[in-house]
Amino acid sequence: SSVRELDLDAVARIDPNEMRYEWFEHVLKAAERPAILSGTINYELAGANEWRHEPSLAALASRLERFYLAAATDGAPHRLVEGPAAPMSLTETLDLRDRTDASWRPTQELVLSQAEPRAGTLFVTEPFDEPIDLAGRLRGELDFTINKYDVDLVVTLYELRSQGEYVKLFDPPFTFRASYARDRVNRRLLMAGVRQQLPFQSDRMVGRRLSAGSRLVLALAINNRADQQINYGAGDDVSEESIEDAGNPIRIRWHEGSFIEIPSAAPSPNDGTALNRRQ
Incomplete structure (x- = not known):
C-alpha cells in the first residue's frame, strides 16, 4: 500500500x-x-x-551531520558541502506585491518527478555511497543580509533518488517567522541591511533511510502563499500589515556561513548503514 x-x-x-x-x-x-x-x-x-x-529527542541529536550552503558559479546546482564554503553572496528576490500566482497550491504527492518550482533555491549533496538513516529534527543557522525587518521562510527537504525522483522528507514544509525563530514568545526583529545569523530548528522530526546513490536536497524559499498570512517585513504587527506595506521587493543575500545539521541515526547491529558520500 x-x-x-x-x-x-x-x-x-x-x-x-x-x-x-x-x-x-x-x-x-x-x-x-x-x-x-x-x-x-x-x-x-x-x-x-x-x-x-x-529516550528523548536529545538522544536523536547525538549524531549530527553538518552541511554548508555553497553557491555554484558555473550554472550547476548549488551545493551542500561538509566544510565551510568559499565566500559567497547568493541573492534571492521576491516582490510580495505580485499576486499573479495567488491561485497556486502545493502538490499533495510525496514522490515527485522534479522539485516543485516554487520550492525555492535548491542545494544538493553529493550522492551517498551507502544507505543512511536520518532521524530527528532539522536545525541550522542562516547567515544572511536582508533589506527588511522580518520574513517568513520555508525549508523543504527531499531525498533525490538515483532514478531522479524527489521524495519529501516531511510535509508540509517547515515554515517559520524569522522574528520568532530564537524565541517563540518574544519577537526579535531582523536588522535591515546588516549581515546577521539566525539559528532555527524544525518542529517535527524526520525518520527515513535514504538509499545508496541518493542525494539530500534542501530547498530554501520566502513564503508568499495566498492561503497563509503574508509577512511584508515592515516590522509591524503582521496581522495589521497589508500589501501597501510591501514596499520594495524582499532581497536576501545568503552568505557562506549558512548551514544545516541533520541527525544521523546510529546503524542497527549488522546493518552497515553509514554517512559516506562519493568523492
Whole structure:
C-alpha cells in the first residue's frame, strides 16, 4: 500500500485499536508497555521497515551531520558541502506585491518527478555511497543580509533518488517567522541591511533511510502563499500589515556561513548503514 504515491513499509501498517487496548493494560493493570511504544520517542524508520525507540529527542541529536550552503558559479546546482564554503553572496528576490500566482497550491504527492518550482533555491549533496538513516529534527543557522525587518521562510527537504525522483522528507514544509525563530514568545526583529545569523530548528522530526546513490536536497524559499498570512517585513504587527506595506521587493543575500545539521541515526547491529558520500 502507499500514501500519496509513497510506498509504505510493512511494519508501518499497524492496528491502532489493538495497540490502544495494550496501552490501557499497561496504564491500568501495570502490564508491559506495547513493544512499539517501548521508548519515549518511538518512530518507524521509513525505507528501513523497522521501528526504533529513543529516550528523548536529545538522544536523536547525538549524531549530527553538518552541511554548508555553497553557491555554484558555473550554472550547476548549488551545493551542500561538509566544510565551510568559499565566500559567497547568493541573492534571492521576491516582490510580495505580485499576486499573479495567488491561485497556486502545493502538490499533495510525496514522490515527485522534479522539485516543485516554487520550492525555492535548491542545494544538493553529493550522492551517498551507502544507505543512511536520518532521524530527528532539522536545525541550522542562516547567515544572511536582508533589506527588511522580518520574513517568513520555508525549508523543504527531499531525498533525490538515483532514478531522479524527489521524495519529501516531511510535509508540509517547515515554515517559520524569522522574528520568532530564537524565541517563540518574544519577537526579535531582523536588522535591515546588516549581515546577521539566525539559528532555527524544525518542529517535527524526520525518520527515513535514504538509499545508496541518493542525494539530500534542501530547498530554501520566502513564503508568499495566498492561503497563509503574508509577512511584508515592515516590522509591524503582521496581522495589521497589508500589501501597501510591501514596499520594495524582499532581497536576501545568503552568505557562506549558512548551514544545516541533520541527525544521523546510529546503524542497527549488522546493518552497515553509514554517512559516506562519493568523492
